[in-house]
Amino acid sequence: xxxxxxxxxxxxxxxxPSGVLxxxxxxxxxxxxxxxxISAFTITRAGAPPLAWSLPGGVVLPAVETAxxxxxxxxxxxxxxxxxWRLRRGEDAKAxxxxxxxxxxxxxxxxxxxxxxxxxxxxGVTMQTSTLGAFFYLxxxxxxxxxxxxxxxxxxxxWRLRRGALPAGFFYTAExxxxxxxxxxxxxxxRVYF
Amino acid sequence: MVFRTLVVxxxxxxxxxxxxxxxxxCGLAGPGNNGWAYxxxxxxxxxxxxxxxxGVLFWVYRxxxxxxxxxxxxxxxxxxxxxxxxxxxxxxVR
Numbered sequence: 001x002x003x004x005x006x007x008x009x010x011x012x013x014x015x016x017p018s019g020v021l022x023x024x025x026x027x028x029x030x031x032x033x034x035x036x037x038i039s040a041f042t043i044t045r046a047g048a049p050p051l052a053w054s055l056p057g058g059v060v061l062p063a064v065e066t067a068x069x070x071x072x073x074x075x076x077x078x079x080x081x082x083x084x085w086r087l088r089r090g091e092d093a094k095a096x097x098x099x100x101x102x103x104x105x106x107x108x109x110x111x112x113x114x115x116x117x118x119x120x121x122x123x124g125v126t127m128q129t130s131t132l133g134a135f136f137y138l139x140x141x142x143x144x145x146x147x148x149x150x151x152x153x154x155x156x157x158x159w160r161l162r163r164g165a166l167p168a169g170f171f172y173t174a175e176x177x178x179x180x181x182x183x184x185x186x187x188x189x190x191r192v193y194f
Numbered sequence: 195m196v197f198r199t200l201v202v203x204x205x206x207x208x209x210x211x212x213x214x215x216x217x218x219x220c221g222l223a224g225p226g227n228n229g230w231a232y233x234x235x236x237x238x239x240x241x242x243x244x245x246x247x248x249g250v251l252f253w254v255y256r257x258x259x260x261x262x263x264x265x266x267x268x269x270x271x272x273x274x275x276x277x278x279x280x281x282x283x284x285x286x287v288r
Contacts, residue, residue, distance in 0.1 A: 015261040016254055024253075028246045035242050039235035046231035 019173035027180045030146070034184055037142065038191055041135045048131065055120075056129045061136065062116050063193040069112040070189055073147075076105035077182035080154075080175060087161075087171065096161045103154040106178065110147050113140065136192060143181070143188055150178045 045053055055061070083098035117137075127134045153174035160166040 015258040021254070024250050028243075028250065031246055032239075032243060035239055039239055042235055043228060043231045046228035 017169035017172055019169040020176055023173045023176045030180065037139050041139060044131060053132055055125050055133055057124060059123050059125055061193050065116055066189060066193055069109050070185060072105055073109040073182055073185055076102045077179060079105060080178055084175060092161060096158060099154065099158045099161060103151055103158055106147060106151045110144055113144055139188055139192055143185060147181045150181045154178055
């Protein structure tokens with residue numbers, strides 16, 4: 001005789017949203033990807049003959065301008081934390097404003113980086129001209145690609161929040177990816193630019 | 195048997211190269227002073243996956259524990275809020 005089910009099974013609250021867990025695993029893989037790039041950069045740089053590790057024509061990487069861009073990116077991360085807390089308190093309108101601000105700051109970072117790239121390219125620095133140039137465009141470009149994807153995620157989250165249809169899991173997932181983009185940048189900046 | 199094994203082991207130990215690299219890739223270091231780079235990057239790439247996965251697993255463990263505690267607290271709150279049979283009977287008699 002089959003056993004009858006008595007009542008409904010107790011509802012279980014998810015300890016970690018599936019999207020966040022998936023994103024964490026993806027971020028772990030991405031960290032290893034960037035670690036591989038930085039490792040190759042470090043070893044190649046350490047083995048390069050003196051004076052060979054430079055850009056052609058005496059061009060130097062724009063470290064000062066990029067410091068400003070880095071501050072913009074960090075501010076974006078801080079504003080996203082504010083959006084998180086506003087959302088948890090149920091202040092959707094304020095959360096949407098903070099989320100939009102974080103997205104705009106992130107987009108500004110990518111655009112400012114693009115402006116610096118344009119300056120370097122116009123001075124003849126390409127991936128083919130030097131090893132440093134190749135590594136620079138590869139590592140910084142890969143980060144910019146990640147930043148652009150994360151900005152799209154944040155933008156979609158903002159749009160859905162405005163329409164009142166933002167699942168918490170989606171926001172946390174996009175947020176996790178953006179924190180990764182923000183957190184890995186200082187490592188790249190201090191390793192590549194100096 | 196043990197003595198012979200010991201002698202062979204000692205012979206191998208003395209016949210071994212004077213220096214051996216514990217780091218498997220440090221031998222690739224060129225004439226420049228980049229041995230430290232190989233060593234540092236090997237350490238970093240070895241420690242990172244362990245650290246990341248350990249961190250994620252620890253965080254998931256903590257979240258799960260918190261969720262279980264919250265569920266238990268909710269269950270006990272409901273149990274204390276619901277009237278017992280005896281209390282319900284008393285209410286019915288009144």
